[in-house]
Amino acid sequence: MPTPSLAALPIRRLTLRDLTACADLSEDRGWPREEHKWGLLLSAGKGYGIDDPDGGLVTACVVTEYGPYSEPDLGAIGMVLVAERHARQGIGRRLMRHVLSVMGTTPLTLHATPYGRPLYEELGFKVTGRAEMLRGHFNSGGPVPTTSTRAATAEDLAAVLRLDEEVLGTDRTHLITRLPAFADQFRVAEENGRIIGYAAAWPNMDTQVVGPLVARDTDTAKALVTSLAAGTDRPLRTDIDVRHEELRTWARERGLTSAAFNSVMTYGMPELPGDWSRRFAPLTVAAL
Secondary structure, three states, X not given: OXXXXXXXXXXXXXXXXXXXXXXXXXXXXXXXXXXXXXXXXXXXXXXXXXXXOOOOEEEEEEEEEEOOOOOOOEEEEEEEEEOHHHOOOOHHHHHHHHHHHHHOOOOEEEEEOOOOHHHHHHOOOEEEEEEEEEEEOOOOOOXXXXXXXXXXXXXXXXXXXXXXXXXXXXXXXXXXXXHHHHOOEEEEEEEOOEEEEEEEEEEEOOEEEEEEEEEOOHHHHHHHHHHHHOOOOOOEEEEEEOOOHHHHHHHHHOOOEEEEEEEEEEEOOOOOOOOHHHEEEOOOOOOO
């Protein structure tokens, strides 16, 4: 049980002014600082945390809401962290219960590590899927995908947003419109002048994260990943829905190796909305 002093500390909203404290908290738990990702999440989502009287944060998390601004139809929870010196005292549970209370009847989703999964199950989350984190230097050998890809332009944004909402089953305009500034690369796949997929690659410490990855089919997804890999010398990282076995096998053949498996969990809904067959990888497992 948390000590009375910790239990009495207020939970507050976090802002971009808390970015350094959030990165410090990540580092405290042995995670990368990921300041670039924290910046996106704190601007596009809602951060919650508890200040440590001795400085820094006791705990933090971010909820990214999707759908109508005033009545979101989905929330994604990520970056749930508790400082090592305050771990195993019920602080994370208290923060999560606060988030559940604030979100009310809005369905929720998150990616859970094996370490965090028992807490989420205790709170009522159900495992509805799995994602495999793959990482490594991409080997461009082998057959070249034939689907045409190119750098996205401002004129593509409306079509990308329509496709994204169709595939994800919710409106992510506030997230997708941040991609041109957030990502190093933002590409679309095209057929007969129609956009059939899109993907981005963004910097995260020493890697380039491929995500989101939305595509009509596996061949289109391969073409997008190949084109993104050609634009960087860094190792790639991506988190692929395990149901896309063909893409995962292909990625391994191109030099990426399995780094971890996370459970996709939902609360208040039986599964994620949208069309999973065209949803290959999230922008980040901390969002959607």
